[in-house]
Amino acid sequence: MRKFIPFNKDYVGPDIEANSQHPEDLITSLAISQPRKGIRPLVSIKTAPHSNGTLYRPQINIGRAAHGDLDDRFEKEPEQGTDAHPYMNAEAMKHWGCHSRNWYGYNSRLWTPIKGDFYKKYYPEIHKDWQSTMGLDGPKIEDFVAEHGETQKAWNEWSKASLEHQTNSGRVSRNRLENGILVDPQQHFRNALFNVTSLYKDALASDGRNFPGRDTHSMLKKYFEKNPHLRSPNVEWATGHLEHLKNSIDEYASGKWNESNDKMSRYLKDQGFRDDFVEGSGLTHSNHELTRANPDIGGSTRSHLWMPNRQEPYGLHVTYHHNPLTPDPSRRHMFAVEKFLGAKKTHTFHPMEDLQTVIPQAMEEVNSKIGKSQQVHIKLLEHLGFTQFRNASTDWGFSGRRAPIDFGDNPEDFASKFLGK
């Protein structure tokens, strides 16, 4: 039996049939419609060539660019290589006009980078030529070699110049520079990574051991060999870092971080925090995001919640964080506090040694805010296991507007009660 699906989900009239479309009908109408030449149809019906046009089942093309893929930035398909493409068709170019728009209605502002991408991908030499004409290709290493010879200085100077070029050519990096933020944090990170992996190799694998991370190391090495401009040596920093890495590995192996976490859990439990947040359901809350960073060691939870009143949207959520790589020993064991104050949420990190000062203060603050907000933060609902919080008729158990309004004895009484006078 055919099952009809109403056009509108709220449609409940008795004649669903007359106001509905069956999926088969949709496919049929798509299949018999003729897409424009050069466009791969979304649905087509094939016929058997030698059996009097018997229909095969409809063919649905769900691949990229079926029926014209509007998200295909490069417009590779289906027009690529056909004269439907304005950049392949002089007539079309004339017709559309430079910088006007393409078929999909991109305006010139969006069209320019698309055009750039097009040339970069299909005509790299034209793109390169254009870049050098515009002075966008950055300092050339040959110039520096000519000036300083094949020396470290040439390398350093070129490296400096190219970073500067990169900085000045982009609005984002210029802003970062003006605001005193690292212009290219990735570059610093990559430098460090390269140096650390090199030293790691030297330190741990010089005797030929198959050290962990070997594959990563050789991948990185290849990457940096191909992109020398992305690194600069910082041996000092990397040496220190390696030292930390080594110490942290030792600490991790000895389970010391876990000890610190247990200590935090015990303290928080004493303060009334709980690690099973969903009341009555028998479910134990687990904070999935955090189990990713560090492997969990049996039975120990890192996520604790305290609410002074389960009927009010106020609470503290505390999680444990282990930072084995930090060079600052006081920040190796840390805890994060999410403070829920109705509509507001704050998130702070503290070293573990501050636990017994930060927590009581935060509890006091949360306690003092009770009853002041009509709103609840989405994240608190998540902690409480309300994953379906968008469902309109969900009752989260928070007191608030569902409590009856006091209408008093007469309209005036009601007005003064309602307005809190």
Added chain:
Amino acid sequence: MGGGGSSIPQTYHKSGLNLSEDVNLASAHSIDLSRKYVVDENAANKALRDGINRSTFGAPFTIGKDTIPTPPFQNNDPNIETSISPANYQTYSQSLWYGPIKLHPGGQIHQLEDRVMDSNGKALHFDMLPEVKDLQYRFSLLPLARSSNNDRQFKSNKKKLSSNTSPYTYGSEILHHPSSFRVTTRSINPQIYDRSELDPHGHIHDNIRSMIDNPTHQNESLEEHINGITKSFHSLMDKFESGEYRRHPNFWNGHLFAEGNDRSQIWKSIGDRLTTQDEYFQKVNK
């Protein structure tokens, strides 16, 4: 939150409702600011009778004596099928109405007498009186008034509500009274496409919508909104007491505003019904 932008709000109202649900269309029905329909045993099965007659809150009525002479809905054409379905199908279909229900052939839906004659001698149904229309709007926005922490928020929430283009009639998330319904007729002859849909309470929803869209109302503070209730309520009662408004001789005496109910009694019933009968304050079991 990933992907498509920052449009996902980070906070929700404590009750679990959002802005589009802060209009409570049920309140007009709960406190008799809407016209009342009733059906007798011959017109429909028990589910339909219970669904529609719920609006009387159990007060007795007699068809003929308490109803207007011509039933607003009746179907004597055997080729036309009439079905009734709840205005908010998603909320009430399973618990209260059990889906669309057909009116028996020849069945009639009656309207309880609620006409009032104003000083110009013009007869209006009770829910068309200007004071009542004002109260329909003001009561329906009480949840919004309650969830707004200050005047600024209240005003901006009303503007947001006004810019929300989703229909305030059936099918939206806005709460309806369980006894508000739609009437659908259709031709039984498949060769003839003849279909119509009536929303007997649509004018109330349109009234609330147009008042929400009115800039004067949008700029009202919380205090002005609440005092508006007092003002309209007293003005309505004053007019009844002074004789400026005259109830129809058959005015249904189960009506909250029927002859003989004094204003403090009526106000107490309003408070009572809105806090105990109104679906808004009760958990709807789907």
